[in-house]
Amino acid sequence: MESYKFIVNPVAGGGKAKAMMPKIKEYFRNAGADFDIYQTRGPCDAIEAASRSAEEGFDIVVAVGGDGTLNEVLNGLVGTKSVLAVIHGGKGNDFATAVHMPREPEKACRDLLRAETKDIDLGKVLDRYFINTVGVGLDAAVALRVNRGVRPFTGVSAYIYAFFETLLSYKVIDMEIDLGNIKLKMSPFLVAVGIGQAYGGGMKVLPDAIQDDGLFDICVFNNMNRLAMAYHFPKVFSGKLKDIEQAGMYRAREVKLKLSEVSPLHLEGEILFGDRMHFTLEPGGMTVICGSAPN
Ligand SMILES: [Mg+2]
Incomplete structure (x- = not known):
């Protein structure tokens, strides 16, 4: 037993x-x-x-x-x-x-x-392990804002409130993104790296992510007009944000980010800071109990 x-x-x-x-x-x-x-x-x-x-x-x-x-x-x-x-x-x-x-x-x-168990891929960045989804850029700035408290809002409404408030003042960061065979140089709104599909209480930023395929799913969301961003943003809850032109979706075993300044990374409730972020993945690195709830 x-x-x-x-x-x-x-x-x-x-x-x-x-x-x-x-x-x-x-x-x-x-x-x-x-x-x-x-x-x-x-x-x-x-x-x-x-x-x-x-x-x-x-x-x-x-x-x-x-x-x-x-x-x-x-x-x-x-x-x-x-x-x-x-x-x-x-x-x-x-x-x-x-x-x-x-x-x-x-x-x-x-x-x-x-x-009932399943072996899920295990991610690591800035000396910390993660098993779901992390983000750099606007989403990390939003998480930092949520962590400071946005009373009277809680849960998803806190994220939504913080998102719009942060969106208005957010300054994009220059990044070099190394996905192995693909190298990008841009100033994106956000970069999400994940084993799972969602963060922030149901925001499906990586709707096609598979937990045990030995690969990270990556969303690189390009800079865009803020009003357009505010219009498109709610699509993240249905997993449709990836369909808009500014969202680049990738898969890679390893991700290296070089940022022009030290920036926050939000990692499953934790906020870490860095300007060099190296994401590594251990396939099936963690055994986890799986439930029977339909998603
Ligand atoms: Mg995967």
Whole structure:
């Protein structure tokens, strides 16, 4: 029988993750499952907790929180034998959606106990691992704005508000983009690099991305008139933004970005800074529990 460690971020989703724990506990207790719960105490604590859980021999380590909590747990588990799992518990749950985890806690518990796994590609940039989607440019500036808080807005509306506010003042950065066989020199609005399809709470910026094809999907979105951008932007939710002329879609095993100035990169809830960003990919580098929710 598998053993489970839940790593719960009590502030994720404004307390949503913490509030769902009694139900999860009850479900696992009734199932007679072997489990333990740890509540995180602050930023980066989930990395430590996940690595400790792996050392203690827990088979499955479950991040209960949003994409930020998930990314910390992932970084603590890389190189260990423990399997990664996630429960929708935050504002942004793009990875939980990407691995088909149901939103209802009971259904999520059922899928966790079923323990069906998949080996997903593992990305790395600026010494940090990621398993879904990251971005540089306008989207990172938006994420930075969201992180500072855009009250009274939360969730997707916070991203949308921050997007329009950032769009008006955003200054594009000169970049050299090296995709191996393709080299671009331009000043794009944004560059998204991903294993999964969406970020920012359902923005499908890489709608054709496949999690285990050994390749990154890349969207290079060229500079364009801001009014036109504001008009086209909502198409990102249906995955149709890639169809407009300014969006260049690529696939590559490795990506190198050379930026004219130090800029933010948003990586699953984390904001990192750099002017040289080298993305590498380890095919099937992380074993993850997959749910049964239709997408
Ligand atoms: Mg891929």
